[in-house]
Amino acid sequence: MNNVLLKDLCDISKELNKYFIQRFSIKYLIMAFIHFLLTFYTDNLIFQYQDTNLLTLIRIKTIFLIILIFLWQFIGFIIRNYSKSDNIKVFIKFSGAYFGVMLLFQLALWPFIVGNQMYYGYFADTVYLTDYAVFQGIFVRYFRIYSLMLVPNIAGITIVQIFFISLIIGYVMHQMKKYFNIGKSVYFFYIPFLFPLVLQYNLHIEKDIIYSYFILFLISNLLFLKFEINSRKLNLNIFFIALSSALVTAIRPGGIIFFIATPALLYLLYYKSLNFNKMLMYFIFSILMSLIFVPNVVSTVLLNRNGSSYGNVYILNDTFKILLNKAVDDQNEDILEEFESDTNLKIKKLLSKKNAIKRPIFYKSYSKR
Numbered sequence: 001m002n003n004v005l006l007k008d009l010c011d012i013s014k015e016l017n018k019y020f021i022q023r024f025s026i027k028y029l030i031m032a033f034i035h036f037l038l039t040f041y042t043d044n045l046i047f048q049y050q051d052t053n054l055l056t057l058i059r060i061k062t063i064f065l066i067i068l069i070f071l072w073q074f075i076g077f078i079i080r081n082y083s084k085s086d087n088i089k090v091f092i093k094f095s096g097a098y099f100g101v102m103l104l105f106q107l108a109l110w111p112f113i114v115g116n117q118m119y120y121g122y123f124a125d126t127v128y129l130t131d132y133a134v135f136q137g138i139f140v141r142y143f144r145i146y147s148l149m150l151v152p153n154i155a156g157i158t159i160v161q162i163f164f165i166s167l168i169i170g171y172v173m174h175q176m177k178k179y180f181n182i183g184k185s186v187y188f189f190y191i192p193f194l195f196p197l198v199l200q201y202n203l204h205i206e207k208d209i210i211y212s213y214f215i216l217f218l219i220s221n222l223l224f225l226k227f228e229i230n231s232r233k234l235n236l237n238i239f240f241i242a243l244s245s246a247l248v249t250a251i252r253p254g255g256i257i258f259f260i261a262t263p264a265l266l267y268l269l270y271y272k273s274l275n276f277n278k279m280l281m282y283f284i285f286s287i288l289m290s291l292i293f294v295p296n297v298v299s300t301v302l303l304n305r306n307g308s309s310y311g312n313v314y315i316l317n318d319t320f321k322i323l324l325n326k327a328v329d330d331q332n333e334d335i336l337e338e339f340e341s342d343t344n345l346k347i348k349k350l351l352s353k354k355n356a357i358k359r360p361i362f363y364k365s366y367s368k369r
Helices: 002-021 026-045 054-084 086-108 117-127 138-150 156-180 183-194 196-202 207-228 234-251 253-270 276-292 318-330 333-343 364-368
Strands: none
Touching (some): 002 234, 002 276, 026 138, 054 086, 054 138, 086 156, 086 183, 117 156, 138 156, 156 183, 156 196, 207 253
């Protein structure tokens, strides 16, 4: 059994070598380095690095260089194979059409961030490389930073987000056309993604939006595996399912359920075809991917200046927190008594501790600038 697993791992190593090493282009590696050097200028158009820790900045830029290398290799692969691959043409057509539609809506609202004031807080957190919005998680924080490094503009996060959304929609439509042979009927798949509410929310820089599309990507990979369950690419597909599951888990705290749900679905759907070694291989990949894309587990309690939480204080909404902070600042006992009677909050002990409650974390950096 161990020998079979070892053989499967060797096979996927060869497949990954075929996909990434043998197709590696020095020309596009140079393009990645040139792009990387240019960002030291373009970053100044959007970022404020004055108070940034040097080691943090080095870590961020090093990871960004790795991303650029993969990105330019992907661009190079598309350019080299576009004219001779119908699959790539179809994928680009489906993705490009939706990206064009979304970009028109973004340009119509340029350069504003669609949503409430909280999103400007997220933007400020990214620009100053701070992490006051701790409830956003590591993956989403870095996603926004690298989005602005790629597109140094107030709309940069949104543009990169709708780019990924379009790629996922294009991928699903390509797979549907490929496996179901439905011809032009595949265009009906656009309809739910063109509803006004969906178009609006695609422009919100909220983690839940990108999270929902990565779930679509994961579920699609699980379902389309049926058509390649007996192919030589099975091991590679299992690897990419583990990768997409790790991404979903990293984006949102609720995504942690997919750490269990994905292998459960994988087994329930294909238990007749996947043996113990295949499932074990999935868990190995899943653990490795989770070490790279750390699951998003965060705290959302209000903290005092010593870092201790108020056990009886919980987040209701932004307005509540702003008013509560104002009441504590002004030592307005009448307002505080209303809060206490209406929501059963133990506030009176805070009256002697002016500014004891930490200000809303998504206002802190932005309001000071």
